[in-house]
Amino acid sequence: MEEIQLQLEETKELMQKAVDHTAAELLKIRAGKAMPNLLDGIMVSYYGTPTPLQQVASVTTPDARTLSIKPWERTLISEIERSIVNSDLGLAPQNNGELIILTIPPLTEERRKNLAKQAKQECESGKISLRTVRKDTNDSLKKLQKEGASEDEVKKAEDSVQKLTEQYSSKLDELLVKKEVEIMKV
Structure with missing residues (x-):
C-alpha cells in the first residue's frame, strides 16, 4: 500500500536525521586535539x-x-x-x-571519562529519538489499519520499522565506539 511505503520512507528519513544530529553533537565533544x-x-x-x-x-x-x-x-x-x-x-x-x-591542554584521565560519559548520553538521546520515531510510525500504521489497510501489510510494515530502528541504533553504537576511542587515545 502506498501510504505504508510513504510512512516507511519518512521513518527512514527521520531516523537518519536523528543519527546525523547525534554525530554533529559528538563532534562538539572535544577529544584532546584541536579541531x-x-x-x-x-x-x-x-x-x-x-x-x-x-x-x-x-x-x-x-x-x-x-x-x-x-x-x-x-x-x-x-x-x-x-x-x-x-x-x-x-x-x-x-x-x-x-x-x-x-x-588545547591535554586531557586528564578524569576529564576523558567525563567526556566519554557525555558521548554516551548523546548517543542515548539519539536512541530515544529513534524510539520516538518508531512509536509515532507504529501509531500511524495502526491508524491506517483502522482506515482499511490489511493487517498483514501493517504487520510487515511494523517489522520493517523495527529493523530500521535496529539498523540506525547500531549506527549510533558505531559512532559512540569511534568517539570513545578518540577520547581515550592519549
Missing part, C-alpha cells in the same frame, strides 16, 4: 547581533594542540575573546593584536 568545530557553539556579538564565530573569523589549526582565530575585523578581537572566556570550553585565549591563539 575548528570545537568552537561551533560560540556566538560573538557583531554590531549587537549574536553571530556564529565562523561568520566573523577564520579558524585554523596550526598544530594538534592549537587553534588560531583571525577575525575579519580587528575590532572584534576583544568580543571574540570575551565569548570564548564566557563559554563552557574552559580555554584561556591569548591575543597578539591580530590573532587569538587557543592552546
Whole structure:
C-alpha cells in the first residue's frame, strides 16, 4: 500500500536525521586535539547581533594542540575573546593584536571519562529519538489499519520499522565506539 511505503520512507528519513544530529553533537565533544568545530557553539556579538564565530573569523589549526582565530575585523578581537572566556570550553585565549591563539591542554584521565560519559548520553538521546520515531510510525500504521489497510501489510510494515530502528541504533553504537576511542587515545 502506498501510504505504508510513504510512512516507511519518512521513518527512514527521520531516523537518519536523528543519527546525523547525534554525530554533529559528538563532534562538539572535544577529544584532546584541536579541531575548528570545537568552537561551533560560540556566538560573538557583531554590531549587537549574536553571530556564529565562523561568520566573523577564520579558524585554523596550526598544530594538534592549537587553534588560531583571525577575525575579519580587528575590532572584534576583544568580543571574540570575551565569548570564548564566557563559554563552557574552559580555554584561556591569548591575543597578539591580530590573532587569538587557543592552546588545547591535554586531557586528564578524569576529564576523558567525563567526556566519554557525555558521548554516551548523546548517543542515548539519539536512541530515544529513534524510539520516538518508531512509536509515532507504529501509531500511524495502526491508524491506517483502522482506515482499511490489511493487517498483514501493517504487520510487515511494523517489522520493517523495527529493523530500521535496529539498523540506525547500531549506527549510533558505531559512532559512540569511534568517539570513545578518540577520547581515550592519549
